[in-house]
Amino acid sequence: MAEYSAVHITIGGAIPAELVPQLCEVISQERLALENEGSLFEPSSAEELLAARQLVAGQLVLQLSDDEVSYGEFPELEAFLVLYKIPFDRRTEASYSYPPYCVFYRPASGAQDWRSTNDGSLLVEAGPLWDLIDALHREGSTLRAPDLVQRLQQVLPARPSPLPALEIGQPAASVAGL
Secondary structure, three states, X not given: OOOEEEEEEEEOEEEOHHHHHHHHHHHHHHOOEOOOOOOEOOOOOHHHHHHXXXXXXXXXXXXXXXXXXXXXXXXXXXXXXXXXXXXXXXXXXXXXXXXXXXXXXXXXXXXXXXXXXXXXXXXXXXXXXXXXXXXXXXXXXXXXXXXXXXXXXXXXXXXXXXOOOEEEOOOHHHHOOO
């Protein structure tokens, strides 16, 4: 039996105009809304996609959601976005058997999965940080800031790059360079 979770996906990046009809179809098939418990968003044009963008972290991006998603992901939409190298962030809330988590897909680095809270705050394991604190106490105050930063980078996963604004009309060749 499937597990169901509330899921939110944010799409950015340059989308070639020739992909717009396919993207609109995939979004419609996934039965997504622009807001929680909102009406279905069934775009049919670049203009509708662009009009639906919302300002998030200084970028105009497309935010979509569904309150009951099987296994907490959008398989067809995500496969389409990865195939055409379109960056996205997905936040999956907790279900009965699964904790909340986030996925950040960037064409240059692939997908990163992070444990999170239901509101999307990312979580990291405390053990490696505690080990670093113990090492700092042993070495005293002789550790310089650049050395501390280097050690932190060794124990923390790489920070996902910001999601770029959603734009339409770029030639397909420019998408590969994201």
